[in-house]
Amino acid sequence: QSALTQPASVSGSPGQSITISCTGTSSDVGNYNLVSWYQQHPGKAPKLMIYEGSKRPSGVSNRFSGSKSGNTASLTISGLQAEDEADYYCCSYAGSSTAVFGGGTQLTVL
Amino acid sequence: QLQLQESGPGLVKPSQTLSLTCTVSGGSISSSTYYWGWIRQPPGKGLEWIGSIYYSGSTYYNPSLKSRVTISVDTSKNQFSLKLRSVTAADTAVYYCARHPSWPIRLFDYWGQGTLVTVS
Numbered sequence: 001q002s003a004l005t006q007p008a009s010v011s012g013s014p015g016q017s018i019t020i021s022c023t024g025t026s027s028d029v030g031n032y033n034l035v036s037w038y039q040q041h042p043g044k045a046p047k048l049m050i051y052e053g054s055k056r057p058s059g060v061s062n063r064f065s066g067s068k069s070g071n072t073a074s075l076t077i078s079g080l081q082a083e084d085e086a087d088y089y090c091c092s093y094a095g096s097s098t099a100v101f102g103g104g105t106q107l108t109v110l
Numbered sequence: 111q112l113q114l115q116e117s118g119p120g121l122v123k124p125s126q127t128l129s130l131t132c133t134v135s136g137g138s139i140s141s142s143t144y145y146w147g148w149i150r151q152p153p154g155k156g157l158e159w160i161g162s163i164y165y166s167g168s169t170y171y172n173p174s175l176k177s178r179v180t181i182s183v184d185t186s187k188n189q190f191s192l193k194l195r196s197v198t199a200a201d202t203a204v205y206y207c208a209r210h211p212s213w214p215i216r217l218f219d220y221w222g223q224g225t226l227v228t229v230s
Contacts, residue, residue, distance in 0.1 A: 001174065003156060034214060036217045036218070038157075045206060045223055046157065046206075046218070047221075048218060051216055052217070057217075089156060089157050097170040097214070098159070098170065098172060098215075099159040099215040100159065101156055101158060102156065103155075103156040104157070
């Protein structure tokens with residue numbers, strides 16, 4: 001069971017859109033529509049932003065959206081704001097009653 | 111509002127056992143809808159799911175840690191606990207407790223604030 005692969009960092013200017021990828025295998029991301037995304041500000045606990053690939057919990061801005069193609073899930077943030085600067089992690093069910101996280105992506109708002 | 115709070119020693123010696131407890135307030139750990147999990151994050155690194163437990167005591171563990179981990183539940187205290195045996199410096203991390211709906215894991219919706227455990 002290997003960690004999902006995310007880019008180490010992405011950046012964008014306020015108002016722009018960015019996309020963070022999360023690549024797994026046919027045993028996890030590709031086999032289940034059970035990818036979730038978490039936002040983590042420094043020194044804070046992760047916060048659920050997207051679940052089951054594209055669903056938003058109550059209270060999460062509709063600027064956050066999720067999708068999946070094959071073994072890769074993606075998180076898109078539109079209309080970037082300074083407060084979006086944080087680390088983002090994907091997570092997928094990996095079968096056999098296990099879960100696996102990605103290595104995390106640091107988002108910088110320029 | 112559901113709250114989770116980790117507690118336990120912040121410093122553990124190598125080869126010893128790391129023990130943490132998560133206290134749940136604002137809701138019952140005996141809910142049939144949820145599992146309760148442990149997740150850790152080494153300094154400057156990513157998240158790693160350790161394992162989860164149901165109020166009945168049913169457990170699931172990360173295969174990479176399974177041989178060293180035990181998660182237990184005390185419904186009378188609304189708590190669940192983590193024991194990690196034979197720790198090394200690689201087990202130094204912030205340890206979070208979190209809730210997720212019943213299997214399969216599709217989200218972690220409530221998290222504790224995390225507690226740093228240093229192995230040294």
